[in-house]
Amino acid sequence: MINKNINLGVRREIGLVNWIGLFTLYIKEVKRFSNVFLQTITAPMVTTLLFVIVFSVAIDRSAGFKDVPFITFLVPGLIMMSVLQNSFANVSSAFMTAKVQGSIVDLLMSPLGPIEIMVAHILAGITRGLCVFLASFCLLWSLGVLSFPNHFFWMVLFLFQGGYALAVIGMMAGIWAQKFDQLAIISNFIIQPLAFLSGTFYSIERLPDTLKVIAYFNPIFYAIDGLRFSFLGISDTSPVTGSIILFLCNIILSFCAWYILKSGYRLRA
Secondary structure: OOOOOOOOOOOOOOOOOHHHHHHHHHHHHHHHHHHHHHHHHHHHHHHHHHHHHHHHHHOOOEEEEEOHHHHHHHHHHHHHHHHHHHHHHHHHHHHHHHHOOOOOHHHHOOOOHHHHHHOOOHHHHHHHHHHHHHHHHHHHHOOOOOOOOOHHHHHHHHHHHHHHHHHHHHHHHHHOOOOOOOOOOHHHHHHHHHHOOOOOOOOOOHHOHHHHHHHHHOOOHHHHHHHHHHHOOOOOOOHHHHHHHHHHHHHHHHHHHHHHHOOOOOOOO
């Protein structure tokens, strides 16, 4: 005889947003990169330190931009560049690995909609970027290379907006790429050039007028310029303008990513 008092399970109602599923997917992605923190957190921190050491030796210590030493000018850009690259890498590798291993089917069959999948991955990408920022900041601050930010609000805002933009781009790249070679092409020939040519190592005021116009169309420039303003109080553009441009870019990128997820492009066999 079956005991009717046995609880066979509780049926959970899912509202407009599956918050439990979204949070679970977010935690899963965070654990994915935190389990290999030497590769995902420590390595970018060491790379940033090596950049600082090399430029400290190679550049005249009296050199500078806008009345600040060159190394002081350089460090915020280096940190933001590392944040952006790791936000991109986290989300793009998540989708690429899931497609190669075949586990993307489990994600598509889960009770999660396109927005929930997108938000969970983007937040995980931003989280990795913030972890890289904190690790790099603590190391460079302890060495006396970097001071505390002058504008904490702008620092948080540009870290979030920059990480968001590259996380969304990483999602679209991971969905589009069918093998790791294609993903490497996007990273090496699009993301890295945009990061290196975005005012990380120089003020765009030194560029010719033609190249200066091109730089203004690079969203990564506004993220780097905004973080530099938060630390040093100097920038090539107004932080308000940069924040608005990044906000508009993120809206457009989010719509594109949502549409791609919703359509199942290169995700469904």
